[in-house]
Amino acid sequence: MQAYRENIEYENPLLSLKIWQASRNDVGSVAWHFHPECELFLIQSGSLEVDLSDETCSLLAGDVMILGKSQLHRDRNLGDVVEYIVLQFDLHSYFDQSTIPYLQYFNETKVPLSSMNYIFRENSEARNAAAECIRQIHQEAIRKESGYELAVNMLIKKLLLILIRNDSRGLLADQDRVERIRLKPVLDFVEANIDNRISVEDACGLANMSYYYFVKFFKKNMGLSFTEYVNFRKIKRAEQLLLTRDMSVSEVGDQIGMANMAHFYKMFKRFNGCSPKEFQRKMLAWGRNS
Secondary structure, three states, rough: OOOEEOOOOOOEEEOOOOEEEEEEEEOOOOOOOOOEEEEEEEEEEEEEEEOOOEEEEEEOOOEEEEEOOOOOOEEEEEEOEEEEEEEEHHHHHHHOOOOHHHHHHHHOOOOOOOHHHHHHHHHHHHHHHHHHHHHHHHHHHHHHOOOHHHHHHHHHHHHHHHHHHHOOOOOOOOOOHHHHHHHHHHHHHHHHHHOOOOOOHHHHHHHHHOOHHHHHHHHHHHOOOHHHHHHHHHHHHHHHHHHHOOOHHHHHHHOOOOOOHHHHHHHHHHHOOHHHHHHHHHHHHHHHHH
């Protein structure tokens, strides 16, 4: 089985999201692929089969399906015209200081996010609510009326809430409940000190763990290392500063505790695919043209 990594280009990088309506009448499958973003399908008409590594799901009009980050998949049209909406988004980007503890519900350390599809198969109310969220996100992205970014952000969080509130099997809540409690002081500390230097040793003390145990513990429960997590949150803060403050790139780096410009540029490009200046220029141009 050969697979490729799909590169998702966000129309609006601040939303870390791509959504579009697809129409297919070709017979056959797309190649196996994966991407770091979560993905949802909403079938509008026709039928579609989605192959995962361990199962095949048949979707009809009105059906919703969710795939986790980096989950191997391909979709297949059996011959009829099929129309569907595809929503892809970076899950981490939709968690802030008040909601970051819930990120661990979706870390997929025990079960892939596709396991949540039982909700859409068994609970028509949840399925219809999720479908309406996807439709609204699609319309917001098309119309781009004032405040649409806020609307999209709220709708993504509503989708996540639908999963949490309707998980009758407790699969999400069972993702290391005790561990979430142990990590909460660490996550709160990161958010409160995002503009300062944050060391692993600081986190170890708050979690009351040895260095080596904490490093493994954090990676297992959050899906990324502590250093990667801190860098991600810092770059998100840098994005805000670049677009809302009259600050140079070096001043932004200083503000978020990344005074080493080479390191700041490297981390920024890793998470955004471009330099801070390119990001700022692209986003400001997008704002003028939208």
